[in-house]
Amino acid sequence: MANDINTPLSQVDPEIFSILQREFKRQNEKIMMSASENYISRAQLEAQGSVLTNKYAEGYSGKRYYGGCEFIDEAESLAVKRACELYGADHANVQPHCGSAANMAAYYAVMKPGDTFMAMSLDQGGHLTHGHKVNFSGSLYNAVHYGVDRETEVIDMDEVERLAEESRPRLILTGATVYPRLWDWERFRAIADKVGAILMCDMAHIAGLIAAGVHPSPIPYCDIVTATTHKTLRGPRGGIILCREYLAKDIDRAVFPGLQGGPLEHIIAAKAVCFREAMEDKYKEYQKQVVKNAKALAAALEKGGVRLVSGGTDNHLMLCDVTPLGITGKQAQEILNDINIVVNKNQIPFDKEKPFISSGVRIGTPCVTTRGMKEKEMKVLGEVISSALKQYTVVDLMNICRSKVDALAGEFPVYTE
Numbered sequence: 001m002a003n004d005i006n007t008p009l010s011q012v013d014p015e016i017f018s019i020l021q022r023e024f025k026r027q028n029e030k031i032m033m034s035a036s037e038n039y040i041s042r043a044q045l046e047a048q049g050s051v052l053t054n055k056y057a058e059g060y061s062g063k064r065y066y067g068g069c070e071f072i073d074e075a076e077s078l079a080v081k082r083a084c085e086l087y088g089a090d091h092a093n094v095q096p097h098c099g100s101a102a103n104m105a106a107y108y109a110v111m112k113p114g115d116t117f118m119a120m121s122l123d124q125g126g127h128l129t130h131g132h133k134v135n136f137s138g139s140l141y142n143a144v145h146y147g148v149d150r151e152t153e154v155i156d157m158d159e160v161e162r163l164a165e166e167s168r169p170r171l172i173l174t175g176a177t178v179y180p181r182l183w184d185w186e187r188f189r190a191i192a193d194k195v196g197a198i199l200m201c202d203m204a205h206i207a208g209l210i211a212a213g214v215h216p217s218p219i220p221y222c223d224i225v226t227a228t229t230h231k232t233l234r235g236p237r238g239g240i241i242l243c244r245e246y247l248a249k250d251i252d253r254a255v256f257p258g259l260q261g262g263p264l265e266h267i268i269a270a271k272a273v274c275f276r277e278a279m280e281d282k283y284k285e286y287q288k289q290v291v292k293n294a295k296a297l298a299a300a301l302e303k304g305g306v307r308l309v310s311g312g313t314d315n316h317l318m319l320c321d322v323t324p325l326g327i328t329g330k331q332a333q334e335i336l337n338d339i340n341i342v343v344n345k346n347q348i349p350f351d352k353e354k355p356f357i358s359s360g361v362r363i364g365t366p367c368v369t370t371r372g373m374k375e376k377e378m379k380v381l382g383e384v385i386s387s388a389l390k391q392y393t394v395v396d397l398m399n400i401c402r403s404k405v406d407a408l409a410g411e412f413p414v415y416t417e
């Protein structure tokens with residue numbers, strides 16, 4: 001019988017093949033401005049789509065529960081070594097399947113069910129895994145939430161200190177999903193020390209900026225740092241945990257055998273490639289441009305009458321409050337999708353709308369910067385976005401906006417083949 005293991009996808013499954021082709025086209029033709037997405041290199045796509053997926057490798061390099069791991073061990077050791085080097089960390093675990101799993105493992109390593117931890121609330125910028133009631137983190141642990149100041153829309157550090165003293169948490173978590181400003185890790189460290197808490201950072205969104213040194217690093221201040229590898233870091237979809245030496249064994253045990261089974265070694269190989277790319281000068285240039293582009297886009301949006309939460313951005317993202325324009329976040333997302341710009345609706349601090357409707361949209365520059373766009377294009381995008389949001393009922397104007405977006409997408413292709 002013919003061995004059809006070598007038959008190409010287009011023949012084995014034309015339906016899925018066609019979906020891949022259409023998604024490829026969509027990624028090239030639409031302008032993705034979600035703050036949490038990016039395009040990875042062909043080199044990483046190759047590593048991910050490799051035979052490493054066939055290998056079971058429960059355990060860690062040199063201590064596996066399967067035979068035949070000699071090459072897998074080399075790949076995972078490289079990923080670990082490079083992650084430590086890139087961030088100046090004592091220890092790295094590169095096995096978490098995603099950012100949520102990394103957080104779960106970190107909590108599992110240092111907390112018992114019922115323990116108290118502090119984090120930013122979801123409706124002010126935190127993540128579901130930061131203690132939301134619908135998530136394991138909010139049902140297994142007692143989450144105490146801090147947020148931003150109503151006036152400045154920046155984290156209220158005095159409130160953080162007051163809450164920490166009041167609740168004596170086992171762990172204080174920093175980091176967020178929608179926060180455009182810098183973190184005062186020095187102050188957080190002082191507060192954690194004062195109440196005897198472990199300090200952790202979930203740097204999921206800003207991991208790439210930190211790797212390139214264009215954003216302050218939490219590593220010198222935190223005991224544990226988790227991240228997704230697929231956002232600004234521009235790696236494969238997955239997670240990592242970095243920690244101080246004294247927690248290394250607990251973290252490793254929490255990931256395996258605590259929570260996960262066999263690691264995704266094809267993804268781990270792609271993580272290693274990502275970390276290697278991140279050490280190059282052109283990566284640092286890229287991340288610098290991500291931040292410059294965010295500033296340029298923020299300025300153009302403000303000029304166009306869009307209110308930015310906290311008045312701007314220090315990183316790769318901004319949160320636009322669309323209530324002054326008389327629309328909701330959900331409408332804004334739909335209006336922009338209509339002119340081929342993909343963003344996501346998002347609640348603003350103290351939002352009056354439910355999450356599914358929201359009063360804002362979150363916009364980020366990692367994707368457009370990977371495409372090669374610079375400040376000049378950000379100015380165009382800022383103008384297009386603000387005019388569409390203000391005059392979405394004017395068909396001619398929407399057509400002009402769409403053709404400007406399409407021209408930019410054509411001028412800055414993502415993948416060439």
Ligand SMILES: *Cc1c(COP(=O)(O)O)cnc(C)c1O
Pocket residue numbers: 036097098099100101103126127129175176177202203204205228238239
């Ligand atoms: C995206 C994100 C996560 C979760 O990552 P997944 O890979 O989607 O599980 C966790 N924390 C923060 C702050 C994030 O932004």
